[in-house]
Amino acid sequence: MAENEFDFSGLEKRLSVSRRTFLKFCAGVAASLGLPGHAAMAMAAAVADPKKRPPVIWLHGQECTGPTEALLRSEQPSLEHLILDLISLDYHQTLDSGAGHQVEEIKKKSMQENKGKYLLVIEGAIPVKDDGIYCKIAGETMLDLTHEAAEHAAAIVAYGSCASWGGVQAASPNPTGAQGAPQVLKGKTVVTIPGCPPNPANFIGTVLYFVTYGKLPPIDEYGRPKWAYGRLVHENCYRRPHFDAGRFATEFGDEGHRKGWCLYKLGCKGPETYNNCPSLEYNNVGGNVWPIGVGHPCFGCSEQGVGFEKPMFSLSRVLTHAPPNMFPEIESREDVSGMSTTAAALTGAAVGAVVGATAMAAKKLNEKEGDQD
Amino acid sequence: MSAYQPLGGRIFTKPFIVLFIIFLIGCFFMYQRFVVGGMGAVSNLNDGYAWGIWVVYDIMIGTAFACGGYALAFTVYVFNKGKYHPLVRPAVLASLLGYALGGFSAFFDMGRFWQFYEIFLPGNWNFNSAMLEVGLCVTAYIIILALEFAPALLERLGMHGLLKALNKVLFLIIALGVLLPTMHQSSLGSLLIAMGHKVHPLWQSMHLQPLFALLSALIMGFSIVVFEASSAAVGFGRKPETPLLAGLGKAVIGLLAAFLVIRLIVLMVQGRLGLIFAGDFASMMFILETALFVVPLYILLSPTRSRRGSQLLIAAVSMLLGGAMYRFDAYLITYNPGPGYSYFPSAPEIMITLGIIALEIMIYLVAVKLLPVLHREEHA
Secondary structure, eight states: OGGGGSOOHHHHHHHTSOHHHHHHHHHHHHHHTTOOHHHHHHHHHHHHOGGGOOEEEEEEOBSOSHHHHHHHHOOTTTHHHHHHHHSEEEEETTTOSSOHHHHHHHHHHHHHHTTTTOEEEEESBEEOGGGGTTSEETTEEHHHHHHHHHHTOSEEEEESHHHHHOGGGGSTTOTTOEEOHHHHSTTSOEEEEOOSSOOHHHHHHHHHHHHHHSSOOOBOTTSOBHHHHSSBHHHHOTTHHHHHHTOBOOSTTSHHHHTTOBOGGGTOOGGGOBOOHHHHOSTTOOTTOSTGGGTOOOOOTTSTTTTTTSOTTSOOOOSSOOOOSOOOOSSTTTTOOOOOHHHHHHHHHHHHHHHHHHHHHHHHHHHHHHHHO | OOSEEOOOSOSSOHHHHHHHHHHHHHHHHHHIIIIISOHHHHOOOOSSOOOOHHHIIIIIIHHHHTTHHHHHHIIIIISOOGGGGGGHHHHHHHHHHHHHHHHHHHHHHOTTGGGGGGGGOGGGOOTTOHHHHHHHHHHHHHHHHHHHHHHHHHHHHTOHHHHHHHHHHHHHHHHHHHHHHHHHHHHHHHHHHHHGGGSOTTTOOGGGHHHHHHHHHHHHHHHHHHHHHHHHHHHTTOOOOHHHHHHHHHHHHHHHHHHHHHHHHHHHHHTOHHHHTSOSHHHHHHHHHHHHHHHHHHHHHSTTGGGOHHHHHHHHHHHHHHHHHHHHIIIIISOOOOTTOOOOOOHHHHHHHHHHHHHHHHHHHHHHHHSSOEEOOTTO
8 A cells, every 4th residue: 555655754743733634634635626536645645755845936026915824824734834844935025034135145046056946936916017117126126036037937826816917906007017927927837826815725736736746737728727717606606506596685684695695696706707715615714704605795806807807796797697587486386286186087087098998908809819719 | 012011991080080189189288388378387397396297208108118119129130039020110110109209298398498409519418417318319219210110101102212222221220229229218217316315215226227217118118019019909900919929928027027026136235125015105106016017927927828919918008007107106106306395297287198199199090001010911
C-alpha cells in the first residue's frame, strides 16, 4: 500500500494536525477537484515531501488584500499553515516579516535563482493608464513589476476578481485604467481564481494540483479552473427548486424571503455567475454560510461583466432557461380522489371483455379440436 | 406465389363498427386533451403520479404486448427455428401497431409535446438517461418494424424490384429488430431503478430491474403470438395452429420459471419474503400477480394440457395479464410517491387508451384482409 510508505510524523509536527485530519483534508480537496481517491494520496505525498516546495512570488496591485485575508482566515487544518508549508513564500507584501529594500532584494534574488521554476501569484488589479503610474511599489509601477515577474514564472495565478479582470478597480469610469493580469500578460497562460473575496479552497485546490502533478488543472477560456468554475451558482443552488417551481422572494423580509424561496427577483446573479459557492459555501463554518445561504442575492462577484457592473437588484440574465411568467400550481391536485364510477365501470368492462372473450375463444377452440379428434 | 395471402372479406363487420365507435369516443377526448383543455382537463395525473395509464399501459405494457415480433425474431432467426415462420408476419404487424401507437400515446403524457423533436438533436443528449435510451431506441425500432413489415406491402403493390433490394438487407434489419427491443425493454426496467424507494419493496429489485423487464417482455411476446394466432383461428374461422403454438409454449416454460425463481431469490436475498404474506394490499397484488404466472406454468408443464389450443390460450392470456400486472403494480398500483397523492385514471383517460387499442385492432383487421399477412392455410 502506497500510503504506508509515507512518513507523516514530520508533517504532523510541521502542520500541527493529526495524520487523519490531514488525509481527510486531502481527500476533500481531491473530491472537490473531481479527482479519484488515489489523487488524495498523491497530494498528501506531495505535501509530505518538502523537496518539491516551489518558491512563490506574490504581487499585490490595486486591491484591499481581501484574497490574502480570506486565505489567512480559512480553517480546515489551518490552511495558511498548509499553504505556507506547501510553498516557499519568498515574497509577499502582507506577510513578509522584513520590509523595504531588504524584501525587494530577497525577491530579486529568488527570481534570479529560481528562473522558470517559481509560481507567480498576482493579487489586485494592474493600472495601465499613464504608463501605470497609479500603483507603485518600491518606486516601480505594478505594470513593470508584473511583466518582470511573469517573464520567468513557471505558472501564473491571478487570485481574486481584481487580478482576474480588474474587479472593482476596473468598474466604470475606471480612472486608472485598471486591468486584470490576463489582459496585461497577453499571450501567457494565467489561471484566474476570481471572487471578491475568492474562496481559498479554490486557490488551495489549484495549488495542490500544481504541486502534485507539476501542471495546471484544466481551465476555461477565462483561465478559471473548470473544477471550481465549471457550473453556474444557479445550477447547484439549494434554492433552485423554488426557482423551478416559481416561488420567489420579492422583498427582503416578505413571506417568500422568510421561507427561504428563490432570490432571483431580488436580483440574484447566480443564474449568470460561474462559481462553486453552493457546494463549498464559505469560511468553513458550515450551516449555509454564503451570501445566498444567509438570504442575500448573489452579487456575481466572480463574474466579469456582472459583479461591479450590473446594479445589485437588477434581474440577471438566466443562462440556463428563463422562468415563464406563470407557473402551474403544483400543490392543488394532491387530493385528487381518483376513482369515478364511470372510470371503475370502464376498467371493469375492459378487463371483463378480455376475460370473457378468452373464455369464449377457448370454448370455440375446444369445439374445433374436438371435431378433429 | 407468396406463402402469405390477404384474407379478403368484408371490412365493415359488426366488431369493426363497435371498435370504430370506441375509437371515435377516444378521438373526442384526444381533441379535449390536445386542443381544448390540456392534460389537466382530461386526466387525473398529478405531481405524485406523473405517469398514468397513458405511459404505464400504452408504453410500458403496450410495447411488451408488442414484443411478439421480438420474441419470434429471436426464435426464428437467432435459434433458427424456421417452422415458426408462418407466425412472423402477423406478429410483426401487431408489433408495429403496438409500438407505433405506443409512441403516439407518449405524446398524450408530454406536457410540451411540441418540443419532442429536441430528443433527436445530439447536442441535447444526456448519456446517463435511461429515458433517452428508451426514446431514441423505440423510435428506431418503429422504423425497423416498418421495414420488417414492408415486404407485405411491397408484395401487395407488386413492387418486386424494391422487394428484392429490401430482401438483400433484411437480415441486417432483423438483427436490429432483435437488438433494439433488448435494449429498450431492459431500459424500461431501469426507469424503475431511478424511482428508488417510491417503488414498493416487493417490486424494487434495483439492478435486476432490467432483467425482469426483459424476461417479462419476452414472456408477454410469446404469449401475444399465441393469443393472436388463437384469436385469428376463432375470429376468422381458420384452422388452429395448435402444434406450432404448443412449441412456443415450451419455449416460455424456461422464461417463466426463470422469472419466478429469480424473483423469489431476489426477495430472499433482500430479506423481503415476509412482505409477500404481510396481508396488505401490496401482498395481495403480489400473490395475484404470481398466481397469474404460476397457472400458465402448470398448464404448460402438463403434457396433455399443453397440447390443447384452448388451454394454451388460457395460459397465454394468464401470462399477458400477469406481465401487465407486474408492470401496473410496480409503476402505479403499489407505487408510493408520498403522502397526500392518489391516482386512478379518469374516464376520459381510459377512453383515450381504449380508443388507441380499438384503432390498433381496427388497423390489424383491415391489414390482414387487404395485405398478405396471414400464412396460406395448408389444406384449405
